[in-house]
Amino acid sequence: MSTAVIGLGLIGGSLLRALAAAGHDVVGYDADPATREAARAAGFRVAGTVPEAIRGTELTALAVPLTVLPEVIAEMKGHDGLVTDVTSVKGPVRDLMTGFRFVGGHPMAGKETSGFAASEAGLFAGCAWVLCLEPHGTDLADWLSLAGLFTSMGAQVVPVTATEHDTAVAQISHVPHLFAAVLAQQLLGNPLAGTLAAGSFRDGTRVAATRPELTAAMCGGNGSAVRRELHRLIGDLQRLEEHLAAGDPTSALVPYLSLASHARGAWPPAPGTPEKVPADVEALLELGRAGGWVTSVNDTELAGMRPETDLFLS
Amino acid sequence: MSTAVIGLGLIGGSLLRALAAAGHDVVGYDADPATREAARAAGFRVAGTVPEAIRGTELTALAVPLTVLPEVIAEMKGHDGLVTDVTSVKGPVRDLMTGFRFVGGHPMAGKETSGFAASEAGLFAGCAWVLCLEPHGTDLADWLSLAGLFTSMGAQVVPVTATEHDTAVAQISHVPHLFAAVLAQQLLGNPLAGTLAAGSFRDGTRVAATRPELTAAMCGGNGSAVRRELHRLIGDLQRLEEHLAAGDPTSALVPYLSLASHARGAWPPAPGTPEKVPADVEALLELGRAGGWVTSVNDTELAGMRPETDLFLS
Structure with missing residues (x-):
């Protein structure tokens, strides 16, 4: 899928690298000239403006901080391609993106270091990548094509609503x-x-x-x-x-602390067995609410996984 | 100093080993027969009862849980030797020990594992060992002899009141x-x-x-x-x-988070320069309140250290 990555910090830079490594046609852009230069020096095609970067690409991935998003969106006026993002909050971004063909995302990947210099193609392997799915408002075909793209990089795509x-x-x-x-x-x-x-x-x-x-x-x-x-x-x-x-604080504390100790002891949960997942909004959201994720997408054949059950029953 | 260690778990067992390694005459006791047997098998002298263990020793170190202390204390009735403990709360223990020659202690040492099997002679090297000093109620000579004993094991002895x-x-x-x-x-x-x-x-x-x-x-x-x-x-x-x-929650949060980030960034503090410490209750408490500790005791010559100043100013 031809993709423009806007913002080439740790996440955007890693996404640029991962897409290129998988053979996709990618172009990057960053507001910082030195970062653009670094990406060019690393062998990537880099645009000089947002409109130049996104022109004619099938997908635009916005990897800029939340506070910068409004400026970037203003430069995308009239763009009709698919857009995703990687910001850590999804409701406010969904609201900002009204009028675009948009599926919000959030890869739960990070490192101690930041910036393009720290980016790496393998950053998303094994990481949970939230991909927002709204019962009314998300085009399922768009969602599936992004889920296919991110699972192909090794990410575990978690279908949930922005609010969840x-x-x-x-x-x-x-x-x-x-x-x-x-x-x-x-x-x-x-x-x-x-x-x-x-x-x-x-x-x-x-x-x-x-x-x-x-x-x-x-x-x-x-x-x-x-x-x-x-x-x-x-x-x-x-x-x-x-x-x-309480008169006996030690005894009074035990029940609550026991629940907490049980919960923490059961985390992180072991993955369960692979399962087939229907390409259906409600089935996908049920999977996400159960802590599950999509592992692969082939056309409309989805495979998934969920954590072992009954560990987190209250 | 001839010492009885009552309770041979991780801390008591390690204290038994550390004292023996330093050439002190030690005897241990634990309420659990299997633990007593394990300590004997490791080459230590082990008594069959609390009164047998403490009879004639200069120091008794109580290394049992807080909940068990009252039982042990009942078995020590009339004992006139010096007593210390290692429990993690000091005010309640001070109150329980009324009538004894007592200096409360708390070595800040721990491991993921517990029990005599996990004990080791080197557990206290470099660890902070709180040794309680009350302006009215602690015999300074007793405090200094314990400070000398624990610093000789490599512990950093922190003089503070039980309340502090x-x-x-x-x-x-x-x-x-x-x-x-x-x-x-x-x-x-x-x-x-x-x-x-x-x-x-x-x-x-x-x-x-x-x-x-x-x-x-x-x-x-x-x-x-x-x-x-x-x-x-x-x-x-x-x-x-x-x-x-607030209308702008991000800006509203910054001042508090900045203080917290500064505090955490400055921790753990670098040690300052070695200093002489007067053998005086108020001078010792001032050192403890400044985050300092005693590093050695020779007769009444004390050396100490405190963290670099001004890192934690509010």
Whole structure:
């Protein structure tokens, strides 16, 4: 599929490389001239503007930060090709993309390093790649062609709605970043805590060292889901606070901690057995809600997998 | 110093080994006959009862869980030798030990494995070992002799009051365990979250897999400090919730996240320069509050170290 990749950082650069490695016709663009030069020097075709990059391509992949998306979209006015993106929040992007043939995506891939220099063709092998599917609003044929493209790179394509995605990433990534920040700032003016801190602190606060602007953009961009999930978890913490005020706090804490220990002990889940998946919106969404993913697409023959069942029953 | 070690799990067993390796006369005891047999088989002198173990020894080190301490203490009635312990909460133990010549301790050492089989003589090298010092209530000569013993094993002896210790460990260990549990239990009935979870979830929840009884005993045993610190951090989370409701949540979040990122980036702090430390209760407590520790004791000549300054200024 001929593809334009807009934004050549870690994800966009890796996508450019992966598509080229798989024999696709690709062209890249980045707003930064030095990045364009680096991509050219690496042997890629690079356009000088967004309109030049996307002209005549079947697919445009937007790999720019959420805050930059509106500018790029403004340059795409009237474009009628298929468009996808890789940003970490899906509801707001879906709303921005009204009027385009759009299927939102989010590859759950990352590294400690960023930028085109860190990009690699193999980045997506084995990674979960959310591909949004709305019961009303996504063209199934478009969705299937993207699912085929990304599974061919080794990604595990997870079919969910934008709303389901945004809730899940608030739960497993955005709120954990806020928890880490709250634990880490305890060190301020408190050197004794820094001296006594060990393994549980080290791991529980690791992501607090992330650049604050990045964490803020990620959480702020998914603001309403993060706020709702944070509020829910504050409620859980308040229940633990009540347990600590009980006559026998140790016994009062055990039931909740047992559920949590069970859940964490069962994660990551073992994959189950391969299965055939109907090329049907509801069947695909059911697969995604069950934690499953599409492993391959041949025409309309889909194969999938889901985690072993009953590990996460509440 | 002739020492009886009561409780031969990971910490007690390691203490037995470390003392023996340093040439001290040691005897061990454990309530479990199989553990006693294992310690005997490893070449150690092992007593059959607590009174037999402590009879005539200069020091008794209690290395049993907090819940078992009252039973052991009942068997020590009338004992007039110096006593220390290794439990992770210090205020409640101090209160239990009224009437004994007692200096509470807490080596911040641990491993994934537990029990005598996992014990090793080198466990305490480089670890922070809290040794409680109360302005009224601790005999300074007793404190100095224990500080000399533990620093000779390579431990960094941190002088703080029981109350300061309990607050600090609530902040950097006990509350982080509760945060991890709250994040981990989100997986229950939510397999999609389990499929999308990656690095920030993995690290932020690692300690949630701890045996729930252990986490509950640790938090419950330090209940009032954990409750107070948890309440304070819930307040911080509620402020973040307000930031997320702001017109521009991203900008609203940056100042708090910047402080947290600065704090985590500065941890662990680099050690500063070696210094002489006066053998004086207030000077020692000042060192501990600054995140410093005693590195050696020769008679009443103390050497110490503190982390590089100004990293944790708020």
